[in-house]
Amino acid sequence: xxxxxxxGVDNGIAEQGFEGVGAWILGRNMFGPVRGPWPDDSxxxxxxxEPPYHTPVxxxxxxxxxxxxxxGGTEFRFVTAGIHPALDQAREAVGGRDVRIGGGVSTVRQYxxxxxxxxxxxxxxxxxxxxxxxxxxxIDLRTLGYECTRCVAGERATHVFLRKGG
Numbered sequence: 001x002x003x004x005x006x007x008g009v010d011n012g013i014a015e016q017g018f019e020g021v022g023a024w025i026l027g028r029n030m031f032g033p034v035r036g037p038w039p040d041d042s043x044x045x046x047x048x049x050e051p052p053y054h055t056p057v058x059x060x061x062x063x064x065x066x067x068x069x070x071x072g073g074t075e076f077r078f079v080t081a082g083i084h085p086a087l088d089q090a091r092e093a094v095g096g097r098d099v100r101i102g103g104g105v106s107t108v109r110q111y112x113x114x115x116x117x118x119x120x121x122x123x124x125x126x127x128x129x130x131x132x133x134x135x136x137x138x139i140d141l142r143t144l145g146y147e148c149t150r151c152v153a154g155e156r157a158t159h160v161f162l163r164k165g166g
Contacts, residue, residue, distance in 0.1 A: 010123075010154035017121060022097025023090040024053050025083075027107035028061040031076065037063045044068060045076065056093045058086045060107060083110050105133035112139055118164050120146065125157040 032043045045051055050071040057076050065078040079086040090099040101111050111117050122135075141162065150161040 008155050009152060010156050010159075013121075013123075013152065013154065013159050017100075018052075020098045021055060021100045022094030023055050024057040024100050024102045025086050025090055025107065025111075026057055026059050026102045027104045028059060030102060030104045030107070031059045031061075038065050041065065041068070044070065050074070056090070057102075058090050060086055083107075083114060083116070087111075087116060105135050108135060109133075109139065112141075112144065115144055115164070120162040122160040122162070123154075123157040124160060 031045055034043050045068075051057070051074040054073040057074060059076055059078050060083065061078050061080060063078075064080055067078070068076040070076070077089065079089060087099065101108055101117060108117070112120075145165045146162045147165060148160060149163045150159075152159040152161075
């Protein structure tokens, strides 16, 4: 049985989001549900043996862990020194390509507050998720210099693109 390939606006925007990315930064919660010190190295992420990143991925954490190499070129590197060292390491690893902040909410908020995000893509979908973390609470994007450069209606979400001015 052949797997059908997704098409459409949402899929096209998702594919564009992977273009030119040389490294990712994720928060610990995006890597996995393990809290506190790592009990062992058995948890290897949500994605199975071949995560979708295919680049170095820098995971923000308070607990040391050795790098984890996966199929397809993904290598998870665990950074305990904070957002600035993680960004420095990611920039060093990209070879002129982009660094993408992949989330979660706390990670994106930290980089926004530090004015370290040049472009932001928000996929807005009307789904009630409960009381989770609020991405933009107490963050004034206009004061930080962001403006909306594009808004695209997709099949399942509205895609809002923001860019920080010079």
